[in-house]
Amino acid sequence: MIGKKLSGSAARRALVGATSGLLAAAAALGVAQLVAGLTGPLGSPVVAVGEVAINLTPVPVKDFVIGHVGSHDKQVLVAGILLMLAAFAAVVGMLALRRIGYGFAGLAVFGVLGAAAAITRPNSGPADLVPTLVGVAVAAVALTLLVRAGGGRQRPGPTSLPGPATAVQDWYAPAPLAEARPGALSARTPDRRRFLALAAGTAAVTAAGGLAGQKLLSRFNVDRLRAAIRLAAPAKRAPAVTAGTQLPIPGITPFFTSDASFYRVDTELVLPQIAPDEWTLRVHGMVDRPLELSFGDLLRRPLTEADITLACVSNQVGGPLAGNARWLGASLAALLREAGVHAGADQILSTSNDGWTAGTPTAVVMSDPDALLAVGMNGQPLPIAHGFPARMIVPGLFGYASATKWVTDIELTSFAAQRSYWVQRGYSVMGPIKTMSRIDVPKPFQQVHAGRTAVAGVAWAPHRGIERVQVQADGGPWHDAQLAAADGIDTWRQWVWYWDAAPGLHQLQVRATDGTGATQPGKRTGIFPNGATGWDSAAVTVT
Numbered sequence: 294m295i296g297k298k299l300s301g302s303a304a305r306r307a308l309v310g311a312t313s314g315l316l317a318a319a320a321a322l323g324v325a326q327l328v329a330g331l332t333g334p335l336g337s338p339v340v341a342v343g344e345v346a347i348n349l350t351p352v353p354v355k356d357f358v359i360g361h362v363g364s365h366d367k368q369v370l371v372a373g374i375l376l377m378l379a380a381f382a383a384v385v386g387m388l389a390l391r392r393i394g395y396g397f398a399g400l401a402v403f404g405v406l407g408a409a410a411a412i413t414r415p416n417s418g419p420a421d422l423v424p425t426l427v428g429v430a431v432a433a434v435a436l437t438l439l440v441r442a443g444g445g446r447q448r449p450g451p452t453s454l455p456g457p458a459t460a461v462q463d464w465y466a467p468a469p470l471a472e473a474r475p476g477a478l479s480a481r482t483p484d485r486r487r488f489l490a491l492a493a494g495t496a497a498v499t500a501a502g503g504l505a506g507q508k509l510l511s512r513f514n515v516d517r518l519r520a521a522i523r524l525a526a527p528a529k530r531a532p533a534v535t536a537g538t539q540l541p542i543p544g545i546t547p548f549f550t551s552d553a554s555f556y557r558v559d560t561e562l563v564l565p566q567i568a569p570d571e572w573t574l575r576v577h578g579m580v581d582r583p584l585e586l587s588f589g590d591l592l593r594r595p596l597t598e599a600d601i602t603l604a605c606v607s608n609q610v611g612g613p614l615a616g617n618a619r620w621l622g623a624s625l626a627a628l629l630r631e632a633g634v635h636a637g638a639d640q641i642l643s644t645s646n647d648g649w650t651a652g653t654p655t656a657v658v659m660s661d662p663d664a665l666l667a668v669g670m671n672g673q674p675l676p677i678a679h680g681f682p683a684r685m686i687v688p689g690l691f692g693y694a695s696a697t698k699w700v701t702d703i704e705l706t707s708f709a710a711q712r713s714y715w716v717q718r719g720y721s722v723m724g725p726i727k728t729m730s731r732i733d734v735p736k737p738f739q740q741v742h743a744g745r746t747a748v749a750g751v752a753w754a755p756h757r758g759i760e761r762v763q764v765q766a767d768g769g770p771w772h773d774a775q776l777a778a779a780d781g782i783d784t785w786r787q788w789v790w791y792w793d794a795a796p797g798l799h800q801l802q803v804r805a806t807d808g809t810g811a812t813q814p815g816k817r818t819g820i821f822p823n824g825a826t827g828w829d830s831a832a833v834t835v836t
């Protein structure tokens with residue numbers, strides 16, 4: 294073993310180089326995480342690069358990712374970034390073994406990208422540069438040491454190395470021997486023990502830094518501040534929900550979605566942690582009296598409770614990106630009337646603390662007392678993932694066009710003057726939620742027994758209401774489903790149809806008709822640019 298030379302083969306050199314590069318990059322990330330634990334979560338280079346990548350991702354790629362991996366999109370993205378970083382680091386390490394300057398150049402590229410990502414986001418500050426800079430500095434030291442121990446630059450080649458005896462000696466007293474050899478003056482001789490010791494040390498620093506950083510980062514969490522909040526009783530209660538809104542069908546989507554199962558869609562890699570004391574909302578732009586509200590001011594306003602179904606424009610036919618909750622919040626219309634909206638301000642441009650924007654038609658908000666600046670969800674303060682301390686909720690509109698979480702700024706403007714986040718990426722200016730129906734039971738490809746079988750699910754057309762749901766088997770006639778009681782027009786409705794199932798493979802389809810009498814079109818279209826259309830279907834094997 295000991296007699297084998299690290300530099301004995303190109304493969305071995307490649308391995309040493311790649312290992313050095315990977316370890317140096319890992320050290321950079323571990324140390325950056327530690328420093329981010331002190332300066333704040335936004336400085337972590339993986340987060341920074343990830344969030345920039347999210348904002349630069351072309352719409353078709355994003356649609357594909359959300360459509361195929363759903364709420365795991367963030368894990369997929371981070372994994373992708375780490376893989377790319379690893380490949381880059383391995384190459385940089387191999388180059389560094391030839392000439393350390395190449396390695397430094399590679400690290401500089403990494404550093405500039407990380408720093409640029411960290412600094413260009415709307416809610417980051419100069420302190421967010423520090424983790425990347427310190428990380429890159431540590432990586433430079435680690436890379437230098439590892440590469441030196443690993444054999445420095447190209448040795449003259451095996452032919453100039455006499456015999457096994459010298460090779461053994463290389464490991465113990467390398468430098469003088471190597472330098473004594475003509476033609477090898479600037480070459481370094483690999484020192485296996487030293488390399489392994491350094492590698493282990495670097496790995497240890499990485500792990501320790503990463504773990505300590507993780508611990509420190511939890512300081513920024515506002516969970517406890519959220520738990521301390523007491524919401525006042527609503528001035529306007531939601532009407533009591535009748536028992537008939539919930540059908541007794543196992544497997545059907547519950548009428549109310551729990552916080553834990555409510556879908557989550559946003560461009561954040563780390564959840565914004567906003568202390569209620571530090572939160573303010575500015576209302577400005579085309580208004581007579583610009584306002585600034587503290588969280589206390591918001592909680593003191595008369596609060597409205599309303600049941601509203603929210604859906605995402607990225608939801609595929611039959612997809613899971615919709616949820617129904619009991620929201621609590623201040624009336625947006627009342628707030629805007631206090632500010633005095635100018636004629637011509639047809640857009641409410643709302644911005645989150647990290648610069649994401651939604652554009653909502655002013656007319657929709659002004660005509661609906663249940664359009665809310667929400668502080669509560671299902672009887673509790675908003676979950677952090679759903680916008681704590683405050684978000685917008687407007688009945689009938691897709692999230693991208695209304696539901697700004699972590700909202701800190703509301704500007705009255707016009708659609709002609711400004712474009713919101715997804716509109717800039719080609720989505721429609723107006724985002725009414727399309728009528729949709731979904732088969733929850735039987736599950737796709739589920740085996741059912743012949744005879745009377747419940748086919749059931751939910752249908753939604755927020756702010757228009759669901760008037761009718763129909764089911765069809767194998768392209769046959771449409772049958773009216775039985776509808777659960779309606780809880781107003783802003784929420785989804787459960788439905789069930791009892792099917793006399795005969796043995797064989799069957800195809801079920803569902804369609805809904807909204808309160809205006811319009812029936813869901815059967816034509817399947819994708820989610821871009823204003824939401825998918827088409828009938829959900831389920832293939833069922835009856836035995």
Ligand SMILES: Nc1nc2c(c(=O)[nH]1)N[C@H]1C(S)=C(S)[C@@H](COP(=O)(O)O)O[C@H]1N2
Nearest residue numbers: 556557558559560605645649692693696698
């Ligand atoms: N700050 C912020 N708010 C946001 C988003 C976002 O990316 N950032 N996404 C919107 C979209 S596209 C949807 S569908 C809803 C989803 O809300 P939820 O995560 O509470 O279900 O939030 C909206 N609000």
Ligand SMILES: [Mo]
Nearest residue numbers: 605606692693
């Ligand atoms: Mo969305």
